[in-house]
Amino acid sequence: MGSSTGRGPRLLAIATAAVLAVGVSACSSSKSSSASGGSGKSGGSFTYWSMWRQDEPQAKVIQAAITQFTADTGIKVDVQWTGRDVAKKIGPAMAAGKAPDMWDEGEDVVYGAAAQNGNAKDLSAVLDMTIPNDNEKVSDAIPSKYWDSLPKDPSGGQHWIVPYEASTAGIFYNTADPGVSAAMASQPATWDDFINVCQALKAKNEPCLASEGEDSWTNGLWFDYLLNAAGVNFNDLASDKTGAAWDNPAVLKAAQQVEQLVKGGYIIPTYTQTKYPAQQTNWAGGKAGFLMNGNWVTAEVAKQIPSTWKYGFMLPPGATQPDSMIFGFALTKNAKHVSQAEQFMAYFLQKKTLSGISTQADNITPRTDIPAPPELATVQKTLDAPKLRLTFDGVAGDWTTKVWNQNYLDFWHGQIDAATFISKMKSAQVSFWKSQS
Amino acid sequence: MSTATIQDSSRARRSRGGSAPRPPVGAAPLERSRRRMFWAFTAPAVLVYFVLFLVPVGYAAWTSLYKWDGIGPKKWKGLKNYQTLWQDPTFRHSLTNTLKILVVGGVLTFAFAFALMLILREMNRKLFARSVLFFPCLVNAMVFGIAAGILFSPTGPVDKILEALGWSHPPQWLATQHLSTMILGTLIWTATGYYSAILMAAVDQIPEYLYEAAELDGANAFQRFRHVTLPMCWDVISVCAVLWTVSSVKIFELILMYGGSSGSQPPAGSWNTAMYVYTEAFPTASTPQLGLATAAALVSLFMVIIFTVVLRRLLRRDPIEY
Numbered sequence: 047m048g049s050s051t052g053r054g055p056r057l058l059a060i061a062t063a064a065v066l067a068v069g070v071s072a073c074s075s076s077k078s079s080s081a082s083g084g085s086g087k088s089g090g091s092f093t094y095w096s097m098w099r100q101d102e103p104q105a106k107v108i109q110a111a112i113t114q115f116t117a118d119t120g121i122k123v124d125v126q127w128t129g130r131d132v133a134k135k136i137g138p139a140m141a142a143g144k145a146p147d148m149w150d151e152g153e154d155v156v157y158g159a160a161a162q163n164g165n166a167k168d169l170s171a172v173l174d175m176t177i178p179n180d181n182e183k184v185s186d187a188i189p190s191k192y193w194d195s196l197p198k199d200p201s202g203g204q205h206w207i208v209p210y211e212a213s214t215a216g217i218f219y220n221t222a223d224p225g226v227s228a229a230m231a232s233q234p235a236t237w238d239d240f241i242n243v244c245q246a247l248k249a250k251n252e253p254c255l256a257s258e259g260e261d262s263w264t265n266g267l268w269f270d271y272l273l274n275a276a277g278v279n280f281n282d283l284a285s286d287k288t289g290a291a292w293d294n295p296a297v298l299k300a301a302q303q304v305e306q307l308v309k310g311g312y313i314i315p316t317y318t319q320t321k322y323p324a325q326q327t328n329w330a331g332g333k334a335g336f337l338m339n340g341n342w343v344t345a346e347v348a349k350q351i352p353s354t355w356k357y358g359f360m361l362p363p364g365a366t367q368p369d370s371m372i373f374g375f376a377l378t379k380n381a382k383h384v385s386q387a388e389q390f391m392a393y394f395l396q397k398k399t400l401s402g403i404s405t406q407a408d409n410i411t412p413r414t415d416i417p418a419p420p421e422l423a424t425v426q427k428t429l430d431a432p433k434l435r436l437t438f439d440g441v442a443g444d445w446t447t448k449v450w451n452q453n454y455l456d457f458w459h460g461q462i463d464a465a466t467f468i469s470k471m472k473s474a475q476v477s478f479w480k481s482q483s
Numbered sequence: 484m485s486t487a488t489i490q491d492s493s494r495a496r497r498s499r500g501g502s503a504p505r506p507p508v509g510a511a512p513l514e515r516s517r518r519r520m521f522w523a524f525t526a527p528a529v530l531v532y533f534v535l536f537l538v539p540v541g542y543a544a545w546t547s548l549y550k551w552d553g554i555g556p557k558k559w560k561g562l563k564n565y566q567t568l569w570q571d572p573t574f575r576h577s578l579t580n581t582l583k584i585l586v587v588g589g590v591l592t593f594a595f596a597f598a599l600m601l602i603l604r605e606m607n608r609k610l611f612a613r614s615v616l617f618f619p620c621l622v623n624a625m626v627f628g629i630a631a632g633i634l635f636s637p638t639g640p641v642d643k644i645l646e647a648l649g650w651s652h653p654p655q656w657l658a659t660q661h662l663s664t665m666i667l668g669t670l671i672w673t674a675t676g677y678y679s680a681i682l683m684a685a686v687d688q689i690p691e692y693l694y695e696a697a698e699l700d701g702a703n704a705f706q707r708f709r710h711v712t713l714p715m716c717w718d719v720i721s722v723c724a725v726l727w728t729v730s731s732v733k734i735f736e737l738i739l740m741y742g743g744s745s746g747s748q749p750p751a752g753s754w755n756t757a758m759y760v761y762t763e764a765f766p767t768a769s770t771p772q773l774g775l776a777t778a779a780a781l782v783s784l785f786m787v788i789i790f791t792v793v794l795r796r797l798l799r800r801d802p803i804e805y
Contacts, residue, residue: 134765141553141771158768165554260659263747319655321632379554443769447762448573452750455659474572481571 091122092383092390093146095136097155097373100127103345104211104409107402108394115393118178121386133159140165140378147381148390153196154442156207156376161199166206167377167384173205175392184208184392188412192372195434208391209374211403212412214428215267215340215437216368220351221358225252226335233360237272237303240363244312247335254312256329256337257458258322262451265458267338267369268307268362270438272300275364281439284449287479289472301457301464308460318459340371341425345408357421361428370434372412444482449474540784547778552770564778573751574759574779580663581755581783585731585790588670592727593720595675600682601708613683616676627669628740631657635665662742662753669737674730678723685716714803721798728790732783733757756783 098105105127112123126146128135133155139145140160151159160166173185180187188209196204219226229246244254257265273280276296283291291297307313314334317325323346329337330347337343344357361368375391377384394400395413403411410418410426418426441450453474457467547564549557568574599616603609634641635656645653656665689712697707713720735757742749748762756779763776 133767137553137771138765155768158766159770163552163555163770260657260742261747262750316637318658319635319637321636321657324632324636444766446768447748447766448571448751451747452659452752455750459659461660477570477572481567 089120090383090386091124092148092381092386093124093126094387094390095126095128095132095139095146095149097130097132097149097151098127099129103407104403107399107406110402111394111399112390114399115390119389119393121389123390136160136378140380143380145378145380147383148375148377148387150210150373150375153207153209153372153374153436154440156374157197157199157440158443160376160378161206162197164200165379166199167379167381168199168201168203168205169208169375169377169388169391170203170205172208172388172391175388177392177395179396179398184395187395187397187415189414191432191434192370192412195370195436197436197440207372207374207376208395209372209412210394210400211373211407212410212429213341213371213373214368214425215264215338215371216271216359216361216425216428217336217338218341218343219336219358219360220332220355222354222356223332223335225250226358229335233358234363236363237275241306241310241312244307244310244335248310248312253314253334254336255307256314256325256334257317258325259317259319259459260321260455262446262454262458264339266438266450266454268304269300269454270369271362271365272303273297274366274435275362276300279439281441284438284441284445284475286475287483289476292468292472292475298464298468301467304457305464308458341422342409344419344421348408357424359424359428367433367435368428368431369437370429371437445475445478449478540781543777544781547774547781549774551773553773557774560774564774565782567775568778568782573754574756576752577754577756577759577779578782578786580753581732581757581786583663584667584670584734584755585728588667588674588731589724589727591671592674592678593724595671596678596682596723597708599675599679600686600712601704603679603683604686604712605704609683613680617680618676619673620677622673624669624673624736625740627673627737631665631669631741659742659750659752662750666737666741666753669741670731670734674727678727681723682716682719685719686712689715714800717798717800718802721795724794724798725791728794729787732787735761756780756786 096105096108098108100109109125112125116122124146132149133151136145136149136151137159150156156166173183175184176182177184177187192209192212193204196207198204199206221227225247229250230243234240234243247254259265270280273283273296276299278294278296278300283294283297286292314325314328325334326337326339326343326347327350328334330350332352341359375387375394377387381387397413397416400411400413401416403409404416404419408419408422410422410429414430417423438446449471453462453467453470456462456470457464462470546557548559548561550560550564551557603612606612633639636642637655641656642653655661693711693715694707697711702710732755734755738749738753738755738758739761742753748767749758754762760776760780760783763772763779765771
């Protein structure tokens with residue numbers, strides 16, 4: 047009984063996983079950067095699965111860095127542009143012993159899929175490394191608040207990721223939209239003010255909000271921020287095994303505020319009937335005033351917005367701390383080429399290399415000396431806050447899938463009211479934690 | 484009778500001089516050689532079946548008794564994973580959805596397939612019609628998932644046509660509360676063509692004179708179906724029913740494509756047991772629960788076995804030879 051770590055059965059167990067997870071990528075795995083001349087300075091190689099698809103701008107920035115890195119150090123990087131599916135593939139791949147040395151994802155995925163079980167290597171050594179050419183330590187270039195906001199792995203460490211892209215989420219709008227500027231002279235200070243803005247837009251037959259109705263993440267940000275405004279920690283709420291935390295009147299109030307948006311008819315009418323990115327496109331086309339999303343949305347709609355468009359950004363009134371999400375590199379537990387991969391992490395954080403994330407990929411970097419793209423200047427200021435808070439206070443994974451998604455979507459689609467939403471969440475959460483014990 | 488056989492056999496032995504290996508009692512030469520070859524021919528198949536099916540199932544059953552993320556050490560849980568499944572409302576709901584697809588989907592698919600059998604047998608250009616009907620099952624489920632977003636959007640062709648026909652408020656096809664219905668509809672649409680093709684192959688074998696005789700006796704189209712077609716291809720129907728049972732329980736790519744948005748799983752209300760197994764084994768941003776996943780897979784397997792056995796019993800008829 048107890049534990050079994052026998053190698054034979056494990057090999058058998060991974061057969062299916064290996065076929066599913068590695069099979070697809072195996073075909074292209076020989077595509078190592080063998081072309082690089084390499085001056086043979088330190089040599090070696092490491093493998094890397096990226097969360098970006100090859101055609102995404104981030105992939106192009108990282109690829110350019112890899113090419114230069116190999117030329118400078120002689121270290122070859124065997125990279126696979128896996129895309130977001132890396133989140134599902136990395137676990138089975140680690141189980142099958144086929145995982146790469148390095149991979150990257152959002153901090154929530156790296157924690158959920160690896161770090162929380164001690165399957166991500168501690169990268170404290172990288173923080174002490176000197177960034178080539180810039181001659182400053184990694185820990186000096188990247189503010190420590192990015193690590194301080196992270197949950198701890200089983201050994202109590204927070205350095206299981208090295209961030210290269212920082213982001214937050216909030217309400218985006220076009221300040222040049224005459225409807226919006228007429229309805230909102232200045233950014234609303236209270237929730238009621240915001241509802242009044244929505245009401246003014248509605249009076250002119252312009253929907254206040256665009257929303258991808260199927261997406262519980264972006265739509266859930268409303269509830270997340272309103273809980274924050276009410277002083278409720280989302281993670282405490284979600285991890286309460288008794289469900290009693292849902293009885294807090296502040297939670298009901300936040301739900302009722304969300305309900306105002308739904309019942310008030312302020313959301314674009316077709317929002318429950320479409321698939322991503324239909325409503326984001328509508329918003330970029332000026333068919334709705336505001337959109338709640340992560341700041342990557344500006345890069346996503348860059349080709350759709352008219353040249354007259356001027357970005358405005360705000361948090362829901364009352365929210366005290368901006369959401370923070372970082373994307374970064376992590377090492378798998380059994381990574382073999384640790385030193386080579388760590389060298390690359392420090393190398394990629396060079397000011398001139400990392401600037402590509404801002405200039406080419408139109409996103410924000412965690413380095414304060416790299417300016418954000420102009421449209422995200424105000425967003426970057428939000429991230430200057432001394433303390434950051436993870437999106438949904440770090441809640442991710444199974445709870446989201448089994449407790450949150452369906453109930454929140456029902457609520458957001460107006461099928462259940464705030465009180466029913468609270469009671470359904472409470473009972474689903476109690477069942478969930480019971481099944482997890 | 485038995486005495487006679489023994490005598491026969493001993494006589495035969497004597498006649499060969501008693502040197503031949505002793506044959507099994509009561510076996511004719513042909514039977515004997517068949518028996519000798521039985522294991523030689525079946526052993527490879529049995530071996531493959533054992534290694535590729537029974538061993539993994541056995542291993543899955545063993546894994547289902549542990550809590551295991553696939554990487555770290557296993558933790559003994561006994562039957563607690565099954566208890567967890569029972570207590571998990573998501574799994575209970577998934578089980579209900581699986582049964583709904585199996586029963587409602589099955590009844591409707593076969594109702595349509597029978598209706599098509601009735602029509603297709605007697606229509607002109609039936610081969611062309613059959614090809615058209617069969618076509619949807621050649622298309623990858625992922626295509627449906629993606630195409631649905633375009634076809635059924637409020638500005639898509641389906642709503643435009645319905646509005647042109649005077650239906651001012653068509654249903655919200657893609658709304659999450661209609662997800663299960665849309666999935667079921669697509670499933671029935673693709674499966675009907677598939678099962679019609681198999682059933683029509685059986686119908687083609689029915690001698691034409693039986694229909695002519697029925698027609699002379701004054702049977703109408705439905706009566707000809709009821710008294711000639713149905714009994715004559717009953718065996719094929721029962722095989723199709725089993726095929727449907729087995730395949731309907733395994734469907735999950737349709738659910739994933741219809742319900743999944745960028746990066747997140749479909750809402751739990753639309754899951755079936757296969758989808759449940761998938762999300763437990765390949766979760767986004769959390770730890771794989773292989774013990775729970777294999778337990779859920781075994782529950783599905785058990786359900787398929789029960790349904791298959793019951794179906795085979797219910798559909799058993801004396802074979803008709805013609």
